[in-house]
Amino acid sequence: MDIKNLITFIHVAELRSFTKAGDKLGYSQSTVSFQIRQLENELGVPLFERINRTVTLTNHGSRLLQSAYKINELLQEFEHDTAEETEIRGRVRLAMADSLCNEVIRRVFPELHKHYPGITLECISAGTQDMFRMLNQNEADLVYTLDSHIYDTNFAILQESRISMHFVAAAQNPLTERDHVPVEELVKQPFLLTEKGMSYRRLMDEQLAARSLEIKPVFVSGNADLICNLVEHGAGLSLLPDYVTRPYVEKGTLQYVNVPEIRLEVWTQLLHHRDKWISEPMRIVIDYLHRCVL
Incomplete structure (x- = not known):
């Protein structure tokens, strides 16, 4: 039985x-x-x-x-x-947005590994569509998205929160001193962005396309921290989540650029397939991810 x-x-x-x-x-x-x-x-x-x-x-x-x-x-x-005699062992496959990976894993993995060394956390960088394909084909146990709000009855939402985003530039950039910057002027600036078609980059491109505008970046990378480092040294502007830029803004090397015409609603969501059996290692990883507030 x-x-x-x-x-x-x-x-x-x-x-x-x-x-x-x-x-x-x-x-x-x-x-x-x-x-x-x-x-x-x-x-x-x-x-x-x-x-x-x-x-x-x-x-x-x-x-x-x-x-x-x-x-x-x-x-x-x-x-x-x-419970105290048996070490919990197992693999948990977590698919997530590349720009989320550094921040989330830095906050979650050290404590997870300290208390549960037998759990292997396998992180898979993927776009949103690929993440849900992986869930449907059981190639991932969990997905952590950074995108527009998603609801699908096939997936259980374990956690979600709205994420603030801003255009940023080096503190000495004249655009940071202005009350607002017209979007037509914004697109003429050199930009450092995440990959085309990925989460908030895609949402921004869609809003620009509706105005027959486009940004052609001078640098593209999935590493949000690297983009911040380059922007603070005057390489150009970027659009990034506040959880990435906050340390740079607090120390005064980056500042927000106000572009009222572009308003993005971006969410983080932790999901699994409704038919997925929640193993003990998976339950533990979910618990640690719940504690990670961006």
Whole structure:
């Protein structure tokens, strides 16, 4: 008997809903139905009556629920007793925007590795479309996006937050002293940008294209810190998230350039596929990523 099916059975019995049980466990309704059907086939008896979208236990189901509670309790006791003896090991594949990678991993990985040396965190740099392809094909366990807000019923959103962005220039650049800079003047400046088609660069390009304008950068890189270093030395302007530029602005080497015509709404979102089984290493990585507030 598959323990996962038994745990799903307990949740359906308590919540009296396949949908609510799926939401709590991170499964789709079809996955929950499949697991219950497997359990019923294995035991050879019906466990639930499904009438007019209501779910109630059969007599066999009520008897199994009492046994399932005992099994689950014994399993939890065993896991608790062996938790300190067994090192948690495993690999978690995290696909994320290149410009997020340095900041997030710098904040998360040292503590993660200190407390869970058996967990291997595999970071995969990718564009947003590639990330969701990886989730759908089980090539990534989690994705951490930096893009416009995304909602898809196939994916569970674990965390999300709006990210502020600004155009920046070296502190001595005359554009930083002006109340606002027209976008037509902005595009004539030398720019250092992330790769074309990637997250906020794509959103900016779309807004410029709507005005029949385009920026042709003098330097392109996925390394946001490198771009900041070059901008603070007067190489040109850039568009970057505030979590990247904040240290430079605070020490006075970079300043914001106000361009009221360009308004970007960018979000970070941590997601996994709704049908993905959350392993213990994956749960731990999710917990550490929750603590990373940009």
